[in-house]
Amino acid sequence: MALSLEAQSFADRTITAHLGRPGALLGILERVQEHHPNKFLSPEILEYVAAKTDVPLSQLYSVVTFYALFNLEPQGEHSICICRGTACHTRGSRNLLRRLRFELGLPEESEDGADKLCMTTPDRKYSLRTVACFGQCALAPVVEVDHAIFGHMNEQTLHREVEHLTKTKEKK
Numbered sequence: 001m002a003l004s005l006e007a008q009s010f011a012d013r014t015i016t017a018h019l020g021r022p023g024a025l026l027g028i029l030e031r032v033q034e035h036h037p038n039k040f041l042s043p044e045i046l047e048y049v050a051a052k053t054d055v056p057l058s059q060l061y062s063v064v065t066f067y068a069l070f071n072l073e074p075q076g077e078h079s080i081c082i083c084r085g086t087a088c089h090t091r092g093s094r095n096l097l098r099r100l101r102f103e104l105g106l107p108e109e110s111e112d113g114a115d116k117l118c119m120t121t122p123d124r125k126y127s128l129r130t131v132a133c134f135g136q137c138a139l140a141p142v143v144e145v146d147h148a149i150f151g152h153m154n155e156q157t158l159h160r161e162v163e164h165l166t167k168t169k170e171k172k
């Protein structure tokens with residue numbers, strides 16, 4: 001799909017504001033992703049940024065596939081991220097992941113222990129993903145719900161948080 005003029009204009013402004021600064025590329029990609037209603041980087045926007053910054057497209061793909069914060073698929077309205085690092089795993093993150101998949105109606109996959117998983121419900125309300133470590137292992141198991149970090153998470157609290165998101169959504 002062609003990139004809209006509005007998306008091009010936002011990318012132009014973002015590139016102008018960031019170029020030449022340390023970490024410019026990450027900043028540009030992060031802002032452009034955040035600007036998209038479905039919080040992801042489409043092939044079209046990546047091609048556009050590559051052309052405008054003179055960074056090879058292959059290098060952009062290396063960056064966005066390396067960092068967990070970047071999405072190459074459209075995301076749900078709410079995001080829930082479960083840590084699957086060693087500390088969180090030993091404190092029960094696998095069960096949190098299973099419980100949430102069940103609640104959201106997301107299919108079980110054989111790669112249940114995968115470090116990097118990202119699934120979105122068909123109605124695009126929720127995206128469930130995993131990370132290798134949040135760097136907050138003392139709080140294991142750690143879960144991020146719409147960018148808020150929750151430490152020492154358990155199934156009941158996670159259920160309550162998801163229920164809260166659902167109710168908030170229904171009130172809108």
Ligand code: FES
Pocket residue numbers: 083084085086087088089132133134135136137138140141142
């Ligand atoms: S292993 Fe989960 S925060 Fe480090």
